[in-house]
Structure formats: C-alpha cells, structure tokens
Amino acid sequence: MTAIPATVPAPGPLARFFAGDVWHSFRSSPMAIGAAVVALGCIFCALFAGLIAPHNPFDLATLELSDSMLPPAWMQGGQAKYLLGTDEQGRDVLSALMFGARISLLIGGASVIVSVLLGVSLGLLSGYVGGRVDAFIMRVCDVMLSFPSILIALLIAGVGRALFPHAHDSLAFGVLILAIALPGWVQYARTVRGSTMVERNKEYVQAARVVGVPPMRIMLRHVLPNVLGPVLVLATIHVATAIQTEATLSFLGVGVSPTSPSLGTFINEGNKQLFSGAWWLVIFPGSMLLLIALSMNLFGDWLRDALNPRLR
Amino acid sequence: MKLKSTALIASLLLACGASNAVTLRVANQGDVQSMDPHSLNESLQLSFDTNVYEPLVGRGKDMSVVPVLATKWGQTSPTVWRFELRKGVKFHDGTPFSADDVVFSFKRAADPGSDMRGYVAPIKDVRKVNDHTVDIETVSPFPILPDTLTVFSMMSKKWCEENKAERPVDRRKGIENTASFKANGTGPFRLKERQPSVRTVIVRNFNYWDKIEGNIDEIVFTPIANDATRVAALLSGELDVMEPVPLQDVERVKSSGSYTVLQGAELRTIFLGMDQKRDELLSSSVKGKNPFKDKRVRQAFYQAIDEETIKARVMRGAATPTAEMVGPGVRGFQPDMNKRLGHDVEAAKKLMADAGYPNGFEVGMNCPNDRYVNDAAICQAVAANLARIGVKVNLTAETKNTYFPKILRRDTSFYMLGWTPSTADAHDALYNLMATPTEQGRGQYNLGSYSNPKLDELTTKIQTETDQAKRAEMIKEAFKIHQDDIGHIPLHQQALAWAYGKNVTLTQLPTNYMYFKWVTLKAKENAR
Numbered sequence: 001m002t003a004i005p006a007t008v009p010a011p012g013p014l015a016r017f018f019a020g021d022v023w024h025s026f027r028s029s030p031m032a033i034g035a036a037v038v039a040l041g042c043i044f045c046a047l048f049a050g051l052i053a054p055h056n057p058f059d060l061a062t063l064e065l066s067d068s069m070l071p072p073a074w075m076q077g078g079q080a081k082y083l084l085g086t087d088e089q090g091r092d093v094l095s096a097l098m099f100g101a102r103i104s105l106l107i108g109g110a111s112v113i114v115s116v117l118l119g120v121s122l123g124l125l126s127g128y129v130g131g132r133v134d135a136f137i138m139r140v141c142d143v144m145l146s147f148p149s150i151l152i153a154l155l156i157a158g159v160g161r162a163l164f165p166h167a168h169d170s171l172a173f174g175v176l177i178l179a180i181a182l183p184g185w186v187q188y189a190r191t192v193r194g195s196t197m198v199e200r201n202k203e204y205v206q207a208a209r210v211v212g213v214p215p216m217r218i219m220l221r222h223v224l225p226n227v228l229g230p231v232l233v234l235a236t237i238h239v240a241t242a243i244q245t246e247a248t249l250s251f252l253g254v255g256v257s258p259t260s261p262s263l264g265t266f267i268n269e270g271n272k273q274l275f276s277g278a279w280w281l282v283i284f285p286g287s288m289l290l291l292i293a294l295s296m297n298l299f300g301d302w303l304r305d306a307l308n309p310r311l312r
Numbered sequence: 313m314k315l316k317s318t319a320l321i322a323s324l325l326l327a328c329g330a331s332n333a334v335t336l337r338v339a340n341q342g343d344v345q346s347m348d349p350h351s352l353n354e355s356l357q358l359s360f361d362t363n364v365y366e367p368l369v370g371r372g373k374d375m376s377v378v379p380v381l382a383t384k385w386g387q388t389s390p391t392v393w394r395f396e397l398r399k400g401v402k403f404h405d406g407t408p409f410s411a412d413d414v415v416f417s418f419k420r421a422a423d424p425g426s427d428m429r430g431y432v433a434p435i436k437d438v439r440k441v442n443d444h445t446v447d448i449e450t451v452s453p454f455p456i457l458p459d460t461l462t463v464f465s466m467m468s469k470k471w472c473e474e475n476k477a478e479r480p481v482d483r484r485k486g487i488e489n490t491a492s493f494k495a496n497g498t499g500p501f502r503l504k505e506r507q508p509s510v511r512t513v514i515v516r517n518f519n520y521w522d523k524i525e526g527n528i529d530e531i532v533f534t535p536i537a538n539d540a541t542r543v544a545a546l547l548s549g550e551l552d553v554m555e556p557v558p559l560q561d562v563e564r565v566k567s568s569g570s571y572t573v574l575q576g577a578e579l580r581t582i583f584l585g586m587d588q589k590r591d592e593l594l595s596s597s598v599k600g601k602n603p604f605k606d607k608r609v610r611q612a613f614y615q616a617i618d619e620e621t622i623k624a625r626v627m628r629g630a631a632t633p634t635a636e637m638v639g640p641g642v643r644g645f646q647p648d649m650n651k652r653l654g655h656d657v658e659a660a661k662k663l664m665a666d667a668g669y670p671n672g673f674e675v676g677m678n679c680p681n682d683r684y685v686n687d688a689a690i691c692q693a694v695a696a697n698l699a700r701i702g703v704k705v706n707l708t709a710e711t712k713n714t715y716f717p718k719i720l721r722r723d724t725s726f727y728m729l730g731w732t733p734s735t736a737d738a739h740d741a742l743y744n745l746m747a748t749p750t751e752q753g754r755g756q757y758n759l760g761s762y763s764n765p766k767l768d769e770l771t772t773k774i775q776t777e778t779d780q781a782k783r784a785e786m787i788k789e790a791f792k793i794h795q796d797d798i799g800h801i802p803l804h805q806q807a808l809a810w811a812y813g814k815n816v817t818l819t820q821l822p823t824n825y826m827y828f829k830w831v832t833l834k835a836k837e838n839a840r
Binding site: 058060061063065066068069088089090125180252254257258259271272274276277278 | 695698705
C-alpha cells in the first residue's frame with residue numbers, strides 16, 4: 001500500500017489574506033502600521049469607554065460641580081483622579097474624551113458609510129448607464145452643491161425634529177446621521193461617475209460585455225474596484241468633517257444634548273476657554289480629533305495604494 | 313451728464329467726510345432679532361431699537377422717568393392721562409411726528425402678533441385731542457402708566473402703511489415684514505445697513521430734536537457668538553465696546569491694560585419655569601398626569617438645585633442667588649423674603665417619594681445657549697443636580713433664534729428664562745411672569761402657566777392702587793403666595809459685564825440698555 005500523501009487543505013480566506021500582497025504591503029509600510037495602531041487605539045478607547053474610562057461623565061449624578069475646572073494632574077492644583085483635568089461641569093476630561101469619541105465616531109462613521117453607499121451607487125449608475133439617468137442624477141448633484149451642506153443638514157435635522165418632536169434619543173441619533181450623510185453623498189457620486197466613465201470604455205469592460213456578463217456584475221465586480229481608490233481617501237477625510245458638522249449642529253440645538261457631549265461639542269466648549277488659560281479643555285479634545293482624522297487619512301491613503309490594481 | 317458728475321463729486325466728498333466720522337464698533341453675544349420695536353420683548357432688542365425708535369417717556373441715567381417724545385403729562389381723571397407731545401420732531405424720512413402716530417403705535421402694539429401686548433393691555437383707549445396732545449384712558453386707575461410707556465416706541469403711521477408694516481413682526485409664527493429690516497424712527501440714530509446675524513450699522517441723525525451728548529457718528533454692531541472670538545476681537549483692537557464679557561475672561565481683559573471692564577448688578581433675574589397647565593407633559597416619562605402640578609415635585613426640584621455651587625463655579629462668583637422673581641433695585645423687592653430654600657438632596661428625595669416618584673422621572677428641558685451669562689452651563693449643572701434625586705433631564709440647549717419662538721409657543725415642559733422688569737416695578741414681573749395667562753396679554757411670559765387666582769386678584773389691585781403703602785403691602789403678599797406655591801424656581805441675578813477701550817466713556821444702566829447717544833469716543837493718541 002502506498003501512503004497517499006494527505007492533501008494540503010486549501011488556504012482559508014484569512015490565510016489567503018495574510019499571504020497576499022495587501023498584507024505584505026501593509027507590513028512593509030511603517031506609516032500604515034502606525035496609522036492603523038493609532039486608529040484602532042482610538043476606536044478601542046471609544047468602544048470600551050464604559051470599561052476603561054475612570055469616570056462616566058454621562059452619568060450626571062456622579063458629577064461634582066465643586067471639582068470643576070481642575071487642571072491636569074501634573075499641574076499645581078490638579079488631582080490624581082482627574083488625569084487630564086476637568087471641565088466647567090466637573091467632568092473628567094479623559095473620560096469625556098473616550099465617551100465623546102464614541103458618539104463622534106459613531107456619527108462620523110455611520111454618516112460617512114451612508115454617504116459612501118449612496119454616492120458610490122448613484123455615481124456608478126450615472127457613469128455606467130449615462131444618458132438621461134446620468135443627466136438626472138447630475139442635476140440633483142448640482143442642486144445639492146448649490147446649497148451649503150450645513151444648511152441641508154439643518155433642514156433635515158429640523159424636519160426630523162418637527163416630525164418626531166419628543167422622540168427617543170436613538171431616533172434623534174438616526175436623524176442626525178442622515179442629516180450629516182445626505183449632503184455628503186454628492187462628492188462621492190461626482191468622483192465615481194468621472195472614473196466610471198473612463199473605465200467603462202476600457203478593453204476589459206468591453207471584453208466583459210462581449211462575453212455577456214450582466215451590467216450589474218460588470219459594475220460591481222469590474223468597474224467598482226478600479227474607481228474605489230479616491231473614494232477611500234475622500235471618505236477618511238470626510239469622517240473628520242462629519243465630526244465637525246455634528247459639533248455645529250449640536251451648538252445650534254439640533255444635535256446631541258450638551259449633557260452627553262461628543263468630541264465636537266467638547267472642542268466647541270473648550271474653545272470658549274482659550275483666553276482664560278484652561279488650555280486642557282481644547283488641546284486634549286483637539287488632539288484626539290486630530291489623531292483620529294490623521295490616522296484614518298493616512299490609513300486610507302495607504303489602502304488606496306494597496307488596493308489599486310495598477311500600482312500593485 | 314454734467315449733473316451726473318456733480319453728483320458723483322458730491323458723493324465722493326461725502327465719502328471723504330465720512331472717513332473722519334467717529335465710528336463705534338460694538339459686539340454682542342447675539343444679534344438683535346428684529347428692527348421692529350414691537351416684535352420681541354427682549355432686553356437686547358429693546359436696547360438697540362431704542363437708539364432708533366423712541367418712546368413717549370424714557371429713562372434718565374439714574375433710571376428716573378424723563379420726557380422724550382412727550383414733554384408733559386398729567387392725569388385729568390383717575391383713569392385719563394393727558395400727554396403733551398414734543399413739537400418739531402421729525403421721523404428719519406422727514407415726516408413730522410404727530411398725535412396720529414401715537415394713536416397708530418398703540419394700536420399696532422396691541423395687535424395679536426405684538427410682544428408688547430402686556431404693556432398696552434391696561435390701556436382702554438388712546439384719543440387724539442389735537443396734533444400734539446393725546447389722552448390715554450386706562451381700564452382702571454393705573455399709577456405706573458409712565459413707567460410702562462418707557463418700554464415701547466412710537467412708529468410712523470405713514471411709513472408703516474406705505475411699507476405694509478401696520479402689523480408687528482410675529483416671531484412665534486416666523487412672520488417678517490419690512491419693519492424687520494428697515495427702520496424709520498425719531499431717535500438719535502438712523503438705520504443704515506441691516507444684515508441679520510452679520511452686522512447692523514446705524515448712523516447719527518443730524519435732524520435729531522435734542523442735542524446728542526456723545527460724539528458717535530456711526531455704530532457698527534456685530535454679533536459674535538463665540539466667547540473666545542469676541543474677546544480676541546476686543547483685545548486685537550477690532551472692537552470698542554463688547555458685552556457680555558465671558559466670566560472666565562474678565563481677568564484677562566482687565567490685565568490687558570487698555571480696556572475697562574464695567575461690572576454692575578443687573579436687574580435681570582434668571583429662573584426656571586415648569587409647565588403646570590397641561591394634563592400631561594410634552595416630554596416626560598410620566599404619562600397621564602403632570603408631575604409639576606404637584607407642589608412637592610416643584611419643591612423637590614428647587615431643593616435639589618445647588619445654587620451656591622452654581623454661583624461659585626459656573627458663575628465664578630458673578631451672581632447673586634435669589635429667592636424672588638425680582639432683584640434689588642426693582643420697586644417691590646422684599647429684602648426680608650430673599651431667603652432661598654436650603655439645598656437639601658435628602659429632603660428633595662423625600663418630597664419626590666411623597667409625591668409618588670421615589671425613582672424620579674424623565675423630563676425634557678429647554679435652555680438657550682447664547683442669551684444669558686453661561687446659560688447652557690447653568691442648565692447642565694441643574695441637570696446634574698436633578699440626577700441626584702433620580703430625575704433624568706433631557707436637555708436641549710439651542711441658539712436664541714430658535715429658542716425664543718419655541719418657548720413662546722409654550723412648546724416646553726421645563727425651561728430657563730431671564731427677566732428684567734422693564735418698568736423697574738414689581739407689577740411688571742407679577743403681570744408678565746406670574747399671573748395666569750389671558751388673551752389680553754397678561755402672563756405673556758408665564759410660559760408654564762402657573763396660576764393662583766389670589767395672585768391674579770392682587771396683581772389687578774396692585775395695578776390700580778395709588779396708595780404706595782397699601783400697594784407695597786399687596787406686592788409683598790403676592791410675592792409670598794408665589795414663593796409658597798413655588799410657581800417658579802428663581803436662581804440668581806447675574807452681573808453685567810461690559811468691556812470697552814479706555815478711550816470710551818459710556819453709561820451703563822441696570823436694565824442693560826446701551827444708549828449710544830451717551831457714548832463718547834476719544835481719538836486714540838497714536839492714531840496714524
């Protein structure tokens with residue numbers, strides 16, 4: 001009897017990923033690793049804020065107003081239990097940063113995902129089908145672009161509030177996400193449409209069409225990967241913008257409540273204290289937003305290079 | 313062609329002349345909501361508009377009642393007052409001011425859209441006697457009529473009719489008309505440019521009937537909502553006068569050396585109101601009943617709020633905690649009754665349990681974030697205080713442009729308001745804030761519809777009582793009723809803080825009115 005060598009099991013998707021060149025390119029790019037670590041760190045802090053934060057600033061009953069405006073622990077007058085100091089309401093800045101980042105990332109992330117989904121699909125359709133569909137979608141884009149996005153956001157948030165005046169918090173969250181997402185899809189649609197129009201006349205698309213691949217499949221499997229690069233970069237920048245938009249809406253009274261401040265609201269509040277010397281109220285939240293935005297942007301930049309078939 | 317070029321040269325000359333004009337650059341936290349003097353009973357708007365429009369009688373620097381468009385007045389019977397109007401006064405468009413305008417203005421102020429209805433409600437009729445005399449008949453004897461008349465201004469009948477502005481701008485319904493953006497008053501300044509929320513420019517009226525004490529030719533008013541930006545604008549020399557100075561920046565502005573910070577007690581009282589009318593609150597977890605109808609709940613809220621810490625921390629000491637709806641300086645203030653219920657969380661919890669809410673409840677709260685000193689921060693502190701007795705406050709803080717229309721529609725369960733009695737008399741607060749709301753305009757700012765018939769009755773009597781001693785006694789009684797009922801939760805009187813360059817001289821009134829006719833700006837020595 002001859003021993004039949006055991007067949008090597010086909011590599012799983014994870015193994016294939018680790019063996020692939022995307023992972024290789026990731027490992028050989030210190031910038032990508034750094035960005036990913038920082039971004040994941042921020043996301044981790046935000047997700048598990050309830051477990052790792054020293055205080056819960058959203059639990060109003062635990063706030064001590066008499067501990068307000070304390071400087072960071074290492075400065076004179078600081079207290080060890082408030083590592084990065086406290087704000088006007090006696091909230092611990094470090095904890096508020098973690099909890100605030102959760103709201104900001106949720107709103108920023110969700111609204112960008114909605115924008116991207118909407119923008120990319122409409123852009124693909126517009127660029128690939130062309131004709132009347134294209135003209136219609138692009139005119140809608142023109143109309144959207146002619147209004148400042150904050151105005152559209154205000155309108156949606158206002159209408160949402162008017163429809164459900166005393167709605168539950170989660171519903172208000174949904175309205176807020178939509179309000180930020182809807183004005184944002186236009187830039188994705190425009191970008192994708194342009195690239196799609198270039199791609200659809202290329203040989204590989206024509207070849208696929210000749211073979212009889214259905215248009216839906218061509219769009220999703222062949223064109224989409226080739227036009228996604230700029231979208232990823234745009235989206236990472238957009239997360240930071242969305243966080244700022246949320247802060248503005250909150251100030252105008254249609255965003256999140258001041259008793260559960262997001263990162264943006266926190267920066268907005270801290271901004272008022274700039275002249276009085278309470279620098280910790282603006283520097284720390286500002287740095288946090290900068291870290292999130294920058295790491296995502298760098299990561300997105302690397303991802304575009306790694307995924308671009310022509311740069312591989 | 314020749315004519316055209318002459319006109320051009322003339323206008324160029326004018327432009328050159330204007331460059332030597334004295335310009336005062338003023339910034340405030342928020343914008344003047346409208347140019348229509350009858351549209352909103354809010355201090356900033358009244359203060360600004362009173363530079364353009366004038367009332368029959370006004371206030372002097374010592375808060376005394378002084379003649380403005382009326383030169384003399386007196387009673388011809390207990391209910392009839394005769395006002396002699398000033399002769400030779402012209403509106404900015406050149407139309408002479410006459411009794412017809414007075415009759416028209418009173419009618420306009422009584423319109424359903426007007427926010428001045430509360431002030432004209434005691435007035436039964438305004439009759440023209442001749443071009444420069446009017447008789448004002450009140451429903452019943454009304455001794456403080458001249459005080460009341462200081463609040464609202466005279467408009468031109470002809471101009472309003474020509475501009476279809478016969479009815480006031482209604483902020484609640486969002487109705488605007490020409491009077492929002494244009495102005496034609498008799499005041500020392502004319503409106504030159506109005507860009508809502510951006511800038512408003514008024515210029516000196518050279519045909520003013522009186523000598524203007526100050527030297528300002530032009531005022532550029534800019535709303536700057538962000539505290540830090542406003543302070544930066546002042547410190548970098550882009551502004552001459554700025555108010556309010558954020559409390560956290562008072563020291564910084566003082567230490568700069570070239571600016572003065574004028575802090576004075578303001579007549580304004582900051583308080584919280586609760587909806588006591590609806591059978592079910594608009595936004596609350598309690599269904600089928602209104603917890604605020606129960607005095608124990610109101611008292612629990614009152615005692616749960618730690619006003620002393622709010623004063624020390626949020627207000628940085630710049631507030632006077634109060635137990636009354638009016639502050640010192642208002643006629644009728646009771647020094648012996650100004651004692652707040654003690655801050656006592658345990659007592660508050662017990663009251664809540666007695667009222668049937670041992671685990672508290674959820675309630676929505678409305679708050680402005682750019683109207684009063686640290687308004688949103690106070691509301692947040694209140695929310696934190698209430699969390700201690702199990703009440704979950706869902707706080708909505710918003711800009712005053714959306715806040716006021718909302719709460720004036722009574723679209724609120726729990727709200728914050730600040731009130732300066734414009735007449736500097738307790739009756740104003742009783743009538744506007746505490747008496748049961750009526751169609752005629754009483755209780756227009758009693759937004760939670762607190763109601764006690766005994767207080768209503770006293771308010772009506774106080775209005776007509778001419779014997780000062782008796783009147784004072786009744787005011788005391790009415791205040792006592794309101795205090796015992798906990799109709800509202802008074803918090804504090806905030807301190808005014810204006811900052812201005814050392815080259816500016818001005819007069820600050822406890823009503824927080826800024827009269828530009830009293831402002832003088834000396835040229836800076838190092839001017840190039």
